[in-house]
Amino acid sequence: MAVILKGWRFAVFLGVIVGGIGLTLYPVVIDPMISADKYKKIQEEASKQLRPRTPPN
Incomplete structure (x- = not known):
């Protein structure tokens, strides 16, 4: 059963998705x-x- 998100529920859903991506990327990219x-x-x-690299022979 699919639920159609409208109004503030859509905004909350979108905010959770964007926030999750932001929290995931913070320690890898921004910090x-x-x-x-x-x-x-x-x-x-x-x-x-x-160990130091040796040049190929």
């Missing part, structure tokens, strides 16, 4: 842009643990 220093530090520590 690294706002606080880049934390992620630069993590990247430096990770690159120290990688």
Whole structure:
């Protein structure tokens, strides 16, 4: 049974969808842009643990 959403119910439904997408994307997209220093530090520590690459023969 399909329910047709009209008026404020449609607005709430749409707000929940947009809010869910926003909450999902925040830690992946927006937070690294706002606080880049934390992620630069993590990247430096990770690159120290990688072994150096050797050129192909």
